[in-house]
Amino acid sequence: MKKFEREINRAFKKNTFLIAMAFPYLLGGCNTMEGVGTDIQKAGKALEESAERNKQSCPSCP
Structure with missing residues (x-):
């Protein structure tokens, strides 16, 4: 179990x-x-x- 805990601890530190x-x-x-x-x-x-500056007026436009 100690080896597993060391591996988990090492992975945690690495991450x-x-x-x-x-x-x-x-x-x-x-x-x-x-x-x-x-x-x-x-x-x-x-x-x-x-x-807006270049808008042309047209008679049929609202």
Whole structure:
């Protein structure tokens, strides 16, 4: 039983270490995704403003 407990303990430590090493990259990914979302939002706003500026009036349009 002791050998099994040592193996479980070693696996737990290994997994904890791997999670601790991956954590900064995961946080960086969140910031990256937030930045991408902001960029897409700004591009959409610029497209909308451009469409408003270049809108042509037509007699049959409401």
